[in-house]
Amino acid sequence: MTDRATTVAPTAGQRWRSARWLVLALLVVGVVATISTLLTAPRPGARMDPGATSSGGAHALVAMLRDHGVDVVVADDIAAVERAATPDSLVMTVQNRHLVGDEVLRRLAAAPGDRLVVEPVSRTREILAPEVRRADGGTAGGDPECDLREANRAGDVQFGASDTFEASGDVPVTTCYDGAVARYTDRGRTVTVVGSADFMTNAGLPKRGNAALAMNLAGTQPRLIWFAPPRSEGESSGAATLSDLIPANVKWVVWQLCLVVLLLAVWKGRRLGPLVAERLPVVVRASETVEGRGRLYRSQRASDRAADALRTATLQRIVPRLGLGPSADRAAIVTAVAARCGWDAGTVGHILFGPAPATDDDLVNLANALDNIERQVAQS
Template sequence: MSTTIGQRWRTGRWIALALIAISVVAVIGAYFTAPRPGGRMDPDSTSPDGAHALVTLLREHGVDVVVAHTVADVEQAARPDTLLLAAETYYTRGEDLLSRLGDVPGDRLVLEPTSRARQALAPHVRIGGAGMLTMKPDCDLPEANRAGTVELGATDTYEKAGDVDLTRCYGGALVRYHTDGRTVTVVGSADFMTNGGLLQEGNAALAMNLAGNRPRLIWYAPQQAEGDGAEGSSLTDLMPDAVTWIVWQLCLVVLLLAVWQGRRLGPLVAEKLPVVVRASETVEGRARLYRSRRARGQAAEALRTATLQRLIPRLGLGPNASPGAVVDAVAARYAGDPNTLYHLLFGPPPSTDSDLLHLAHALDDIERQVTTS
């Protein structure tokens, strides 16, 4: 007997260990294969607005991609032979931070710059006027000619603002100039570098040509504000990682408890209403109330409103149609005097009960003629 119990215990122990191992492997696999959310141009995000695909391609082609989250990170990683990719610069707040960013050595690739970022990182270009935006390079820039036709999407265009030789491609959406021993490239859109934009014609080639022309690339696309007016950490940022798992476990417990308690409630039981009130009794009761209070104006307004709500859809008019338009549309189907239509539909409230009754009959006649015409 004891031998049988021991065998069962050993068998059950191995089964439990196998289930635990399978669960751990499933959790790890789900973690590494699940989509990684993130902001626009986030190098770790696999969402359509992220840039994980381009960063992966660059690293596979031997480019040393250094992700910089702050201006201090850029300053630490910058060298004369590096290329600084600056995007999402509206998060960089403060003239001092932009000035420090403009002082780092190396070439620059500036994407969708704000006015302050453009003045700090590309001072020799300015926003261009209305021009013809093309999808073909139409320039002598090798990176653009090798890529060919691209889909840049909504973009700004640029023109020369200083004494430099400016190369303009794609109608000015991509410009480049050389100054102080460095090459500055400005593109009015970053869509072609995102995960979703790489699939468009020529976009991947242009992105690789622009971002991969140096052996070391500093990727600066901040996802949080830095500098003047930067917001503090949110509540979730201040929570330890263990608290998040506890919250998810509590949610699972609540869900299981709700399912367990819900099964104990049993099926729904139909119950008859204690009182059934006919619609005609409701109408008569409201009419008596109006009559007792001599509320001829409210009664007339209710009659006219109900009539117009039924007529306007049949006349093909909108809910905001003017009284004149309604009168003209009704007059085309009404056999009576057109001059009295406005008085009946939008006139003053009746002064006597007889006038109110006459108004009700007239509105019924108008609705009948419009419905049957």
């Protein structure tokens, strides 16, 4: 047998050398995409959450205050407020569903320093700002129309829907923006009440003079204690899992990278490499191959398979000589062979398409008969 061209699959080392730059590029892209997503993904949170970058959060206001030198202390519970509060600090209380307990409100009222109460409900206002009460009607903003310096510097403000307040006793109360902002001084402490927090949120700060008013009200003291409790006192927040700490966008990036790697593996796995000439280590004679296959058939007593192989090979050689196509049926082949050889059609059909031989002698006789048919067809 002669040498022939064969396909040789590249070794593991060759595959790695050709793919390592692609793997490195994928890793770099994945790391950059992950870091970018972590830095730019919005951080969700509740309304006026100082760490939330969503539209209702207050991360922008906290960042602005800190840039202007205000020490912003985010207190998660009343104990943190009491530890951080000093006479020259401002305690900012943001109303939410967790700020409802009378005990917490009384402890807030007893904390030292000025007080900024945002969107208070009735009970919160009665304890933290008892000198004001809710007035009839509401406002959406406009000009301050008061002599409060912080409001006049801010000018026109857009609050959104806001409650309004008025004095409830003998203590003088300054009201601005039709009562949306109220301020009074009691026993050396300045108390400011705001009817809406919309102008302090990330989405509200860019409108009109909202950022200026939010900065002026929250930055009156060198230290601001931000109290918007994330949960009720005594309520456990639970342990966060690793999946909870991963932003949703990062998960999508990981799934996309997995899909890219899978497609790359399918694409590269189908490549068997270029055709190369390879010298076969052993040359085997055709007769030895036939003899070896014959011995295998004999050892397994597979006379039926041997007979089928002989008949198939004979038919593949004589059918073109008979002028028949590859789809010719048995009857047409038998008729053509019988006409060429001058034999009986039944005999020809038995030789070409008959049952498998029962003994080795029958297999030898079948081989001789097939060889005789092929010779006569070739010579006729």
